[in-house]
Amino acid sequence: MAIATAKLKKVTKKVPVRGMMDNVMEQFNTAADQINLHPNIRKILSITNNEIIINFPVKMDNGDVEIFTGYRVQHNNALGPYKGGLRYHPTVDIDAARALAMWMTWKTSLAGLPYGGGKGGIKIDPSKYSHSELERITRRFTFALADNIGPEHDIPAPDVNTNSQTMAWIADTYMSTRPPAERTANQHVVTGKPDGSGGLEGRDRATGYGVYLSIKFWAEKKSVSLKGKKFIVQGFGNVGYWAAHFLEKDGAKLVAVQDAFGSIQNQKGITVEDLFKYSQINDGSIVDFPNAMSVKKEEFFTLDCDICIPAALGNQITKKNASKIKAKLIAEGANGPTNVEGEKILLERGISIIPDILCNSGGVVASYFEWLQNRNGELWQLDEVMTKLDKKLKESFDKVYAYSEREAMDMRTAAFCIAIERIEKAYVQRGIFP
Incomplete structure (x- = not known):
């Protein structure tokens, strides 16, 4: 009599997908530990x-x-x-x-x-x-x-x-x-x-300009010239376009772009304005741009370049692709484009990261200028706006860079420490309402 034997099915435990909230909380807790944040204030800022x-x-x-x-x-x-x-x-x-x-x-x-x-x-x-x-x-x-x-x-x-x-x-x-x-x-x-409706002249370019300035300031600290440096941009909206526009003016070379529709590259260089004009008549898409070749989506971050600008959505650089990135610098034009695991790999490989809360802060700084302009019934000219942006963003960059060097930590942790310490000071001075 034959005895039937049941095959045991191997059960693999599903690892939950790490969300953006997991990333920001780990970043927050790392910085809070560094500055010995008061436990009560940590509770408040955690929710x-x-x-x-x-x-x-x-x-x-x-x-x-x-x-x-x-x-x-x-x-x-x-x-x-x-x-x-x-x-x-x-x-x-x-x-x-x-x-x-x-x-x-x-x-x-x-x-x-x-x-x-x-x-x-x-x-x-x-x-x-x-x-x-x-x-x-x-x-x-x-x-x-x-x-x-x-x-x-x-x-x-x-x-x-x-x-x-x-x-x-x-x-x-x-x-x-x-x-x-x-x-x-x-x-x-x-x-x-x-x-014409109370907006600030130059607000459209402020975030991308801030990304460019952050890269420029980093290059100056490292005594590196941007001329001839290859860069790739994920996202070719306001942030990606303006960052590329100003980098190209400084002599850097755009070699690859990815948007929601596809990815393209040309290691000899892609003219930013030509690509922008093409996308404008192509429903915002860069696909089939005549002076570039198509690239598989998963290969984009592995392309040869000096600078990588993720300026689209969060969780784009992860442990799946961080080990293949060739760039020496990641300038975060988007919010949360690099998750915690991806960042650890990049830092271990000696790749510098200008964190989102510093790198793309040009937009919120310009928003503050617009808010002030409306509030006070003023009208600021473009050159005045750009001069104010330069000054404000230089102050922020220098502060974060100096902190990271002094405390021997990465720039993201330094930026978080500075930001959290300012809020902690406000709570300490005002107290907690009973």
């Missing part, structure tokens, strides 16, 4: 103050109603009003909003601004909706959110897939909900508005 989730209906062009989910997370306001962008992307969820809000707290503190940190957005693929539908979605979201934002409370700004037009809709909708006598006084409820 968010407020988390707002809104489900709201919007009528589409065809008459159908769709339900959208919007988020706004307010992390901390010890130093001033919450400040941070609104993004429209399918990856938007409460975990991502929490992490991004916390990064904004550190970013505004590091820059010495009178702001706290907030972040949010709508879980949506905006490419699937018409211009008029996006306007209705934005206005409906703003109406639902109106009691939770304000020019002295929480000040949104553009982020992934949102722009000056989005901010103009938000400002107009918000102001229409205020009493008539207060409407014009609330124009600075958002920053990143169009020039």
Whole structure:
């Protein structure tokens, strides 16, 4: 009689995917340990103050109603009003909003601004909706959110897939909900508005310009010339384009670009303005640019270059690709593009990283300028804005670089230490309300 034997199936334990919140908390705790952060203040800074989730209906062009989910997370306001962008992307969820809000707290503190940190957005693929539908979605979201934002409370700004037009809709909708006598006084409820609607001249290039300046300052500290240096950019929106624009003017050579549609390279160089013009007439896509060849998505970060600028989404550089990166410098144009495991590998290999809360802070600094301009009824010229940006970003970079050298630590930990110490000082001086 044959005896049937059952084959035992090998069970492999699934390792949970590490989210952005895991990364930001590990970064925070590393810095908090370094500065011996008071346990009570650590508790406060480890959680968010407020988390707002809104489900709201919007009528589409065809008459159908769709339900959208919007988020706004307010992390901390010890130093001033919450400040941070609104993004429209399918990856938007409460975990991502929490992490991004916390990064904004550190970013505004590091820059010495009178702001706290907030972040949010709508879980949506905006490419699937018409211009008029996006306007209705934005206005409906703003109406639902109106009691939770304000020019002295929480000040949104553009982020992934949102722009000056989005901010103009938000400002107009918000102001229409205020009493008539207060409407014009609330124009600075958002920053990143169009020039003709209270926006700051130069705001469009501020983040990318800040990325460029961070690279320039790093090169000066290392006594390295940018002339002839090869760089690659992930993301060719405002941040990636302007960073590439200014680097090319300094003699560096763009050799590869990746966007949501594909990846291209040309080791002899890609002219930034030519690629920009091509993308403008190609629905924002760089795919099939005639002076470059296509590259597989997973090979992008392994390409030969001196400088790598991730300026798209979070968690792009991980333990899967960090060991293959050839760049000597990572300049983080996006928020959280390098996760903790990826960073450890890069640092072990001697690759320098200019952290996001320093590298891409040009945008929030310019937002502060716009907020001041609206608040004081002033109008700043482009050259004045760029001069102020240069000065502010140089101060931040020098402070972080000096701290990292003095304490023999990486620049991210140094940046976090400086940012957290400033907030800790505010709590120590003011005390905790009983």
